[in-house]
Amino acid sequence: MDAQEEAYRAEACELLAELEASLLELEEYPEDMELIGRVFRAMHTIKGSGAMFGFDAIAAFTHNVETVFDLVREGKVLVTKELINLTLSAGDHIRDLLDSQGGGDAQREEEIIRAFRELIPESESGEDPPTDPEGEAAPDEGPEPSGTLSTYRIRFRPEPDIFTGGTNPVHLIDELRDMGECRVVAHTDKIPSLSDIDPESCYLFWDIILTTDQAENAIRDVFIFVEDECELSIDRIDDDNAEDADCEKIGEILLKRGDLSEEDLETALKRQNLLGEILVAEKVTSQAAVSSALMEQDAVRRQISRRKEEALAASIRVSADKLDDLVDLVGELVIAQARLSQKAHTMNDVDLVSIAEEIEMLTGSLRDNAMGMRMLQIGSTFSTFRRLVRDLSAELEKQIELTTSGEETELDKTVIAYLKDPLVHILRNSIDHGIELPEERREAGKKACGTVHLAAEHSGGNVLIRISDDGKGLDPEAIRSKALEKGLILPDADLTEKEINGLIFAPGFSTASQVSDISGRGVGMDVVKKSIEQLRGTIEVESTLGVGTTITLKLPLTLAIIEGLLVTLGEGFFIFPLTAVEECVELPPDEAARGTRFLNIRGELVPYIRLREEYAVGAPKPDLEQVVIMEAGGQRVGVVVDSVVGSQQAVIKKMGSVFKDAPDISGATILGNGSVALIVDVNKLLDLKL
Structure with missing residues (x-):
């Protein structure tokens, strides 16, 4: 599967999740036009992207759902429980088509399509589209314009790299042709010489004059899944209320389209005054007012451009595998940084210690950012x-x-x-x-x-x-x-x-x-x-x-890197998750002689266990032992260890099969000196021993 198909699958899954949430909310608020629009846009994007990336079965099936919700938007079909149930089933079927490489249950698909067509009013439904010998629907020839017609001027200027996302602009223009009478002009003046052409770049842009009975929103829906990859303007150029309206002058049309600058127009019409100059000359306004209006226009234009650039740069889709690799590398960096810090302190080199501390700070920031991206x-x-x-x-x-x-x-x-x-x-x-x-x-x-x-x-x-x-x-x-x-x-x-x-x-x-x-x-x-x-x-x-x-x-919060408390038992090292640790105290020398296995911590009796006995550590115990007080299962419990070293960032490594019978050991980590420390699962340890 190539990267484009994988990107479509990821996008489709997100859209299906959004579709399901919108439908469940729409069931509670069936007259909410914003929710209806969200459902329609999700279906339209799934259909359009599916056709572009080769998921023709999904595109053909989704078209039936989109058709019904287009009628819902126009108020010709009501939102009912039956429609919600049917659309949820359609979403499930699209998931099946994604999982089965375009296969799926053909009988179920036919039943869903038939049910959707039954919801379409007779006044809106025509004959079923003809099918080819393979049983697939023939391409839609487009609706005949009927009712009130409107004429729109559309400027579609795709980004040069639009091909890299798998988008073919010709398909979008063909979809406009299906909406009514359509005239298209391609601008080719930006095409470089043959030696300079990049075959993966788009150098064309188009002007389309469309006369249709569809609303402006329907036209925008054609470009809904490439709206961030193009400059798009849609303007209605006719006027229903003007009976004797004059046609716009060529200069005005060129100015509105942006094909001509005011400076160039002024040069061409040198012997005529500009509108602003005429208004100032006739004393109907001041030069300052005209300058202010031009300044406001320019500021608005700049602000819109700035917002579009910020929106495009706001997020980026990254593969989960790449993110996991990054976290693994950060984990290894944390281990290497710990070794550097320990070496610097051992050598007692002030400059090296300073560098190690700076690396530690940078590593910590990098770790936090990498973990934050996984959240x-x-x-x-x-x-x-x-x-x-x-x-x-x-x-x-x-x-x-x-x-x-x-x-x-x-x-x-x-x-x-x-x-x-x-x-x-x-x-x-x-x-x-x-x-x-x-x-x-x-x-x-x-x-x-x-x-x-x-x-x-x-x-x-x-x-x-x-x-x-x-x-x-x-x-x-x-x-x-x-x-x-x-x-x-x-x-x-x-x-x-x-x-x-x-x-x-x-x-x-x-x-x-x-x-x-x-x-x-x-x-x-x-x-x-x-x-x-x-x-x-x-x-x-x-x-x-x-x-x-x-x-x-x-x-x-995470399974990759934890903050832990490093302790020793004999010559071995162990780590307790710091979130479970409440405090550390010394074990009174006379406590072992009493054999009660309870500590008096500020008037509260806290039971404790000896970890060296549980792990059969044979090395001589120190004269003064430490007790780590932890909270587990709603109660405080102490664990006696030889010594407490301090807090330690633990990059969790999976254990081999040799530790399969040690349920209270959840993993291991590598310390700065190269030693291995076992990570103790506090909850399982206390469940087994108490």
Whole structure:
């Protein structure tokens, strides 16, 4: 697949996501013309770009949808639930065509096209377009002008590099020809000599005089997907209200088109005075007023030009693979910088230390910028779930509203990619098992329409994502009974409410009385927990029977580089994620003799574990040990280590298969002296040991 096809696929996926969001919003506000316009423009761009990049099947199919929404814009077709459902199905089919290299379900496509054509009023529909022997629609011959005709002057001046994006200007002009009577003049005076021609550059521009029954917006839609790659002007040159209007003089037409400067016109008409001079001579205005008007005109022109240049330079599309390569290189640079800093301090060379500190500052800025480029707003993920909630609530005959907050919260693109499936499963559970049927909700004194709320917020170096519903909540007794039945707990086990709720993450656990096609067979929540833990995150459940349930995901901002606390055990080095660390204290010498495994931290008893015992470190322990106090699972826990070195940027490296049986080790990093430090997964360590 070439780069142009890949670029089209990426653009089409973005447009389909925008289309789906616009349709779901349009379902709530069916008379919003701005939303209707967004749907039409998305379809028009998918169709136009598809035709230019060789995706003819997509272009032909999308044309049917675009035709209906053009009638919607004109008020000839109403926005109904049937139209929304049909357009959503059309978007799904376009995705299938993208994934199947232009194939797809032909029968489904035919059914969708037939349904769209049935929505077109008889006064607007003609005979079906003829098909060729292959079964494809023949090219559209264009509509016959009818009703009120208007004449437009169109100046289309593409950028010289327009060919590099796969755009053929001739196709755009042909589309204008289909709209009515069209006369075209190509300007060739900028074509250089044969020896100087660049075959990949466009030297032509066109003037088109179009007489059509279409509105100006329809003409602009032709150029909608190249509007940033050309200079385009569209002016209506006739006047419906002028019965005896004189034709414009040639000089005026040339001036309006920009083909003639005022200076050149003044030279040609030397024996005549300019309009400004005539007005000043007749004392109907002053020279200062004329000069001011010209100055204002020039300032407006400059401002428009400046805004266009800023808009073109505002963003650039970069391949995700290139971005990942950049982050990998920055990671290696961080390691090299750490080695340089350590060498500089070892040599005690003041100049070298100064250079190392400057390199450290620059490396830190480069790291932050590279990581920032990987960050995406989670709102784009949230918006994809509106369709899921809409479809499932209709299938289950429930009334459910999805609300969101914190959409601007940013998260690493890799984390977002792995997060989608767990969120889908949690939402399915909330919709299927959480939210009650409208009759049940009314009997419980609730609104018939249930609510599922998605929220995101930053918390230190982590992001908290909460999925809340106002459904029936979890039943602690039902969970306990099912856990006893499956042998997950002992009959006399004394569990807190939090521990009982945590049982829903046990493999195969489910309190559902019957199997559901929506949320599965109880084999999903344990997979959700494993998926979140693979992202070095945690998952917690809070629920009140009859009120609702909230599931909280705590995730790291990024999976590539973290700030860590470097500690030692014997001759080995270990790193704790700094976001989990609260403080470091010394272990009292008499604490080991008591054997209580509790520390008194400012009046609070904090349990601790000895890491050298857990990792079987045989080297002699130091006289004075350190305790790293961390927060995990809502409680404070201490981890005893030999010494605390300090904070350390850790470029995370994946572990080999030899560490597959070490679930509490999430990765490794290379230190400045070339040593390897293991990164400890604090949550898994404490889950295993407490």
